[in-house]
Amino acid sequence: MNANRLSISQEYPHFVTSKSRPPNLQIAQEEVYSFFVEIVKQLSPDDVLRKFKGLFLDGLYSIDPDYIPGIYSIFLDDNEQEFCNTLKRCCYIIVNNWKTNRKDKYIQKLLNSLVNENLKIKTNDPPLLKIYKSWLETFVNSKDYQELKLFVIKYDESSKGQWANRYTSYLLIDQSVNENNPKEQQEAARRLSKQIKEKFKFELAIYIARSQSAVSSTTRYTNPSILGDHVLRLIKAIVLRRGVFSHENIAHIFIKQTQNQTLEEFKVNLEKYLFFSVENQEIVETWRQQFADTLSLWKTDCNQEIITKELFLRTCNRVIDCLTTENGKDPSSLFILLLTSGHSLTLVIILLKIILICKNSRRHLEIKIAHLIRFYEKYPEEECKGVINFIEIFNITFAIHAENVEYNLIKMEEEQSSNPQLNLDSYRVFSQMKVDRQK
Structure with a gap:
């Protein structure tokens, strides 16, 4: 038998090197x-864990200077990057299946197996093993390993202090659309992101129902946001805008009125639509003018073209870039200006209005949110209160305007008010799941 056959060749009878x-x-x-x-x-x-360790890890304990352990025998040209790619995809093949079958604790065991103390480089290790251990160490310290940890955050005690982990769904969306990631990673990230968002919507609806009930104990419900009981007033203020002047109706009117317009006309009307009903405070007016100037300078060579579906989408995506991050790394000047002036809700409503006219921009927006989280996560939570408040309001607003949940505000007291926003305490908010009648 060839001495360089894989260490678990009995399990890989066809895999000989x-x-x-x-x-x-x-x-x-x-x-x-x-x-x-x-x-x-x-x-x-x-058993899967045992075979994974047999292929990737067990051979790294050898003291034979000529021994090529496990899978490392196919990387004899020192192809470290391909080793990392192979290890990463094998992890996601396993993670994808276990996450689907709710075997999360085993995912934690899988990741823990890669950071075993015995896998660290020792002075008496043979030269080849030092190389292979360094490859493994590089992988564990890489972004790829950090992305894997997103699938086990609730089982990882050390991650609880990271404020960015509260917003895992956006980081997963970023993974799911990255074509450089293996298909198993994209699928697992897409599925888990959806589960997290659905869980938040459900918990928010339950919290609203129980927190407004006189018979409910505060120990029986959990607020899924970190805004405290203040979240109820925020929700009422968001839901209050219904009827003829609801965001959905205004969006529908805008889409109809801008058909067959040129790009130049569309940009002017888009700016008016986004800022319709926004409070005309001085800081917002300054911000609005800066936004209008930025948008007007975009694709001026196409100004006389009739707006098409593709150009419509590209324009909405460009607006999202202006309002969040233009380079995918640093927050835009408009984003910083609105957050530092305390207008998080204004920014969120404007972003919502974009998605209401262009649902296909939703994923682009969520990716931009992920980029913002990645930028700010290196700072302590105390220094990120503005962006955290923005994300919390964003989560709540988009949960309220979700396709499968409907929120309504009902006045519980007799007296009427010409401006109901002045007396939100006299209203109760109700939520219910929408029925898909097409099924």
């Missing part, structure tokens, strides 16, 4: 992927 004649890397990788796709469906999590 030699030091003198390395295998075709891509073929070898596909065989490994297929193996994990098969066993994760058939074996218990403990």
